[in-house]
Amino acid sequence: MLQVSLTGSLRSAAGGAEVIEIEAGTIRELMAKIVERYPAMNQHFDSGIAVAINGEIYRDNWDVEIAADSEVFLLPRIPGG
Amino acid sequence: MQHDTSYTDQKFKVVGTRPNRPDGVDKVTGRARYGADVTAPGQLVGRILRSPHAHARIKKIDTSRAEKLSGVKAVITSADLPDLTEGNRGMLDILENCMARGRALYDGHAVAAVAAIDAQTAKKALKLIKVSYEKLPHVTDVDKAMEADAPVIQDYVFTRGVEPTPKTPSNIVAVSEFGHGDVEAGFAAADVIVEKSFKTEQTHQGYIEPHACLASVNSDGSAELWVTTQGHFGFRSNCAELLGLDIAKLKVTSSEIGGGFGGKTHVWMEPVALALSRKANRPVKLVMSREEVFRATGPTSSTSVDVKIGAKKDGTITAALAVLRYQDGAFPGIWGMLGAMTSWACYDIPNVKSVGYDVLVNRPKVAAYRAPSAPMAAFGIESTMDIVAKKIRMKPIDFRIKNAAKEGTLASYGPTYGPIGIGPTLDAAKNHPHMKARLRKNQGRGMACGFWFNFGGQTCVDLNIGVDGTVTLTVGTVDVGGSRAALCLIAAEELGIPYEQVKTNIADTASLGHNDMTEGSRGTFSSGMAAIFAAREAIEVLRQRAAKMWDIPVEAVVWEEGQAKATGKGHGNLPPLSLKEIAARAPTTGGPIAGHNEVVADNAGVSFASHICDVEVDPETGATKVIRYTVIQDAGKAIHPDYVEGQFQGGAAQGIGWALNEEYIYGDDGCLQNPGFLDYRIPVCSDLPFIDTQILEIPNPNHPYGVRGVGETSIVPPLAAIGNAVSNAAGVRMDHVPMSPPRILKAIEDANG
Secondary structure, eight states: OEEEEEOTTHHHHTTTOSEEEEOOSBHHHHHHHHHHHOGGGHHHHHHOEEEEETTEEESSOTTOBOOTTOOEEEEEOOOOO | OOOOOOOOOOOOSSTTOOOOOTTHHHHHHTOOOOTTSOOOTTOEEEEEEEOSSSSEEEEEEEOHHHHHSTTEEEEEOGGGSOOOSTTOHHHHHHHHHHSOSSEEOSTTOEEEEEEESSHHHHHHHHHHOEEEEEEOOOOOOHHHHTSTTSOOSOTTOOOBSSSSOOSSOOSEEEEEEEEESOHHHHHHTOSEEEEEEEEEOOOOOOOSSOOEEEEEEOTTSOEEEEEOOSOHHHHHHHHHHHHTOOGGGEEEEEOOOSOOTTTTSSOSSHHHHHHHHHHHTSOEEEEOOHHHHHHHSOOOOOEEEEEEEEEOTTSOEEEEEEEEEEEEETSOOOHHHHHHHHTTTTBOOSSEEEEEEEEEOSSOOOOOOSSTTHHHHHHHHHHHHHHHHHHTTOOHHHHHHHHBOOTTOBOTTSSBOOSOSHHHHHHHHHHSHHHHOOOOTTEEEEEEEEEEOOOOOEEEEEEEEOTTSOEEEEEOSOOSSSHHHHHHHHHHHHHTOOGGGEEEEEOOTTSSOOOOOSOTTOIIIIIHHHHHHHHHHHHHHHHHHHHHHHTSOGGGEEEETTEEEEOSTTTTTSOOEEHHHHHHTHHHHTSOEEEEEEEEOOOOOOEEEEEEEEEEEOTTTOOEEEEEEEEEEEOSSOSSHHHHHHHHHHHHHHHHHHHHTOOOOBOTTSOBSOOSTTTSOOOOGGGOOOEEEEEEOOOOTTSTTOOOOOSSGGGSSHHHHHHHHHHHHHSSOOOEESOOHHHHHHHHHHHTO
């Protein structure tokens, strides 16, 4: 079971939770289950979201596998200049 | 095909050298074609009418007289840009920013546009458009916009990030909190606590080339757009959606770009140019004046920031808190959130919290500016770091080294860091001769650190080998800072051929798959990664062709130093085949030789920098002269060191202007008072010293060459480095950017009673 830490305004979309537990083997599976459980997350998915797995930030590559003991953070998608 | 992107400690022959840039001759001889440098048969001139009010209801727009003027071919308003966004509020905001829909939300907001046979006629037509406004209360200050009685700018904004969600709209778009630990317990454990508030004013990226485009929409629904942009694929997507065009039928070509720095990642007037062309059935060129660039494109946020740091006498930070209020302009953004995310990223702090507020005001929509939002947060935090260091009698550099983040540190914005470069940049700063140089009267030294995320994204390249053995690398990331040179080096390195044998071109949107914008310091990182894999794919083809030419199994052919070599029993005596020799035989060995790659280049690797700055302050006038400046930054791997240094220097130069002079000044009427380079002063050569640089190379583990982005981080520390230097020189703490002569003089006079 993954321990997924939420940051910023993502927490309010998950009822204020700082950490949620989800069974997922890839980012794609993680995203699908989060939206299924917390429909309010959809607005954040529309504006963009990123996943940090063991400190490495993924924005678009949802095929990445996540080991069960990974450190997982859900972050807002970041723009650049 | 998925490739292994891991760092491999490859030994380089051409990567790391400093050849001339391939686009250099065009640029110094005036041949380079920028946004305004193309024409089309039958082309019309476009002009935009803009609101003279900060906030107003548009009661009526009468275009009849303008339409009747001889030579006018089209007049448009928001009625010609219907809402096709199907409930996507973000896209509707973009559309509304391009052309006001019932309300003007800031001084300079577009309300109508014309296309005419020449500039004089277009200008005359604008004067014939009659707009009836009902002025509304306005607010341009970020703190005032948060007050309960402030005029509400967008009635659909109900603050996100607070529980419960408010039932009434306000200008507070979102509250974003980051951090870990228990800050109250941390402050209770501190020997020293410093609290300080800071303000920074709004600045513009100040790119030399104004926005410009040539739009041509055909009656069959196909269209072309030539435009100065940081990302023509993104512009294509936005314009197609807003205009109801098919993506495949809109070809967007990026011109050479005269600077962008984040400001050319958004569409501002390109959909208007397309709408004019569609209505006039003629090509339309639209070029912004400098005044329009200031009033109606995307400057950075003005901010108001509170910082609190608690530390032990030995220099250990026990707790840190930042509350950051950033204005987004008239449309929701995430700039305050970014300020909160970046604020404490340089440090390893057990109890840390940052709270970012995104706030609407009646100003232009804020856009990214090089490491967006990080410089303003760094100004408050790095200034306070110096105050704390002084209070506990530590050198600022030692205080920072003691608290620097490192591999394994829990970043203040969430995850745990891998290998990072803040510690090495600080060590290099401490040992740099600049840090030990003597200062004279009225001079002061300051330093500061900075952080930026960097990112990669969707990328696609083609590599084609001509029959003469020269190589065309086709990429879709706009070259804003020398990336074509870097990409030529990468292709040459992989293929084992000279740099001069490779030419990199930027393809239009019809010629290559989607590429994300050149933003987030991603151009060389991501297109470089794709170029490596495309070249390796081409090498596989070259091996196959050599095997065919020798009539031996491909397994017996290796690629070394730009040549195919036969190995194994019975093949060892075959003379090597060069790339040129294989290419010459391509027509009869299977046809064109090419490599291709598409990649989602994630894991760009975070970036850190430390800057040192010496200034001299004239105590009688408050004028500041930067007399020495040093940038030390981790590049992961510098592919072309000249352009890495150029990025370091450019960021520092822009930061110096931001710190000392640049400022949007609004009148009581909410109108911008200084939309021009005479009154909005960016630094010129005579304002700047030679900006010294030191490149550190701590490899990014997620790029084959170890590359990290380098384009943005260098603008993060200057505000604070200069703030600390000026404060040391003048003997008073500066807390308001820009530190213009009147502000410094007032601070000195206030301190002297």
